[in-house]
Amino acid sequence: MSFGILALLALLPIISVFGLIVLFRWPATRAMPIAYLITCFLAFTVWKVPFSQLAAASIDGLLTAASILYIILGAILLLNLQQESGAIFSIRKSMFLISPDRRAQAIIIAFLFGSFIEGSAGFGTPAAVAAPLLVAIGFPAMAAVMVSLIIQSTCVSFGAVGTPILIGVNAGLSGQVEVVNYLSAHNLDFASYLNSIGGKVAIIHGITGTLIPIILVIMMTRFFGQKRSWKEGLSILPFALFAGLCFTVPYTLTGVFLGPEFPSLVGSLLGLLIVVPLAKIGFLMPRKVWDFPAKETWPQDWIGQEIEERHDSES
Incomplete structure (x- = not known):
C-alpha cells in the first residue's frame, strides 16, 4: 500500500469528525464514537495492531479524558456557583x-x-x-x-x-x-x-x-x-x-x-x-x-x- 493511501487512511478519523460535526451538524456524542470505531477498525485491519494494544490504548484514552473532565468540572462548578450566588x-x-x-x-x-x-x-x-x-x-x-x-x-x-x-x-x-x-x-x-x-x-x-x-x-x-x-x-x-x-x-x-x-x-x-x-x-x-x-x-x-x-x- 502506497504512502499516500496510508496517509489518507490515517486522516480518515479526523476527516470523519469534521464531516459529521461541521457538515452534518451531528453532536459530538454521536460523531466521536463513530470516529473511535473507524480508528480501531483501521488500526486492526490496516496497521495490524494487536487487540490487546487497542484495548490498552482505549483504556488509557478514557483515563486521560477523565482527568481532563475533572479539571473542566472545577471551572464549570465555579461558574455555576457564581450564577447561583448572584x-x-x-x-x-x-x-x-x-x-x-x-x-x-x-x-x-x-x-x-x-x-x-x-x-x-x-x-x-x-x-x-x-x-x-x-x-x-x-x-x-x-x-x-x-x-x-x-x-x-x-x-x-x-x-x-x-x-x-x-x-x-x-x-x-x-x-x-x-x-x-x-x-x-x-x-x-x-x-x-x-x-x-x-x-x-x-x-x-x-x-x-x-x-x-x-x-x-x-x-x-x-x-x-x-x-x-x-x-x-x-x-x-x-x-x-x-x-x-x-x-x-x-x-x-x-x-x-x-x-x-x-x-x-x-x-x-x-x-x-x-x-x-x-x-x-x-x-x-x-x-x-x-x-x-x-x-x-x-x-x-x-x-x-x-x-x-x-x-x-x-x-
Whole structure:
C-alpha cells in the first residue's frame, strides 16, 4: 500500500469528525464514537495492531479524558456557583464600573482573565468560563464564543500549569535516539533541554501574542458592530497593544527564566493587575465608547437557538 493511501487512511478519523460535526451538524456524542470505531477498525485491519494494544490504548484514552473532565468540572462548578450566588451580577456591575466599552471588556475578560483560566486549568476551560461571563454582561453569545476561542492561542502552550510542555513535549521527545544524541553532544540534561524549548516557545508566542487583543477586537467590531467596521476596532489599538504587552512581557520572561509552569499564569495575573485600574481611569482608551447594536436587532445566529428558547421559557 502506497504512502499516500496510508496517509489518507490515517486522516480518515479526523476527516470523519469534521464531516459529521461541521457538515452534518451531528453532536459530538454521536460523531466521536463513530470516529473511535473507524480508528480501531483501521488500526486492526490496516496497521495490524494487536487487540490487546487497542484495548490498552482505549483504556488509557478514557483515563486521560477523565482527568481532563475533572479539571473542566472545577471551572464549570465555579461558574455555576457564581450564577447561583448572584456573584455574576456583581461581576457585571464591576465590569461597567471599569469600562463601559465592550472592546475593553472583551480584552479584560476574554484575553486576560481567559488566559489566567487557561494557565491554571487548561483544556479549553476559558471558553467554558469566559464566554458565559461575557454573555452575562450583555455580549451576544456568538461574539462571546468567538473572542473566547481567539484567545486560545498564546496562553495554550503553557496551559494547565505547563502541561503541553511538561507532558506533551516531554512524552514526545523523551527517550528518542536523536534527542539523546543531541543532549550528549551538547552536554545537556533533558530537564534543561525541555526548559530551553519552553523559553523559545515563550519568545515566539510572546511576539505574536501581543497582537491577539487587537485581533479579537477588530473581529468583534467587524462582525458584531452596528457599522460592521474594522476601524472601530482599530481605534482602540493603543490600549489593545498595551494590554497585550502587559501580558506577553511577563509571560515571555517567565518562560525564559523560570520554566514552563507559570508563563500564562504570571502574564495574565500581572496583566490584570496593571490593565484593570488603568482601564478604569481611561488610560489609552478612545473617547467614543463602543457597544453592540440594540439587543432587539440582533440576528438569531448571534443569540443561538438554545439561549433563545430558554429566554422564551423564562418570559
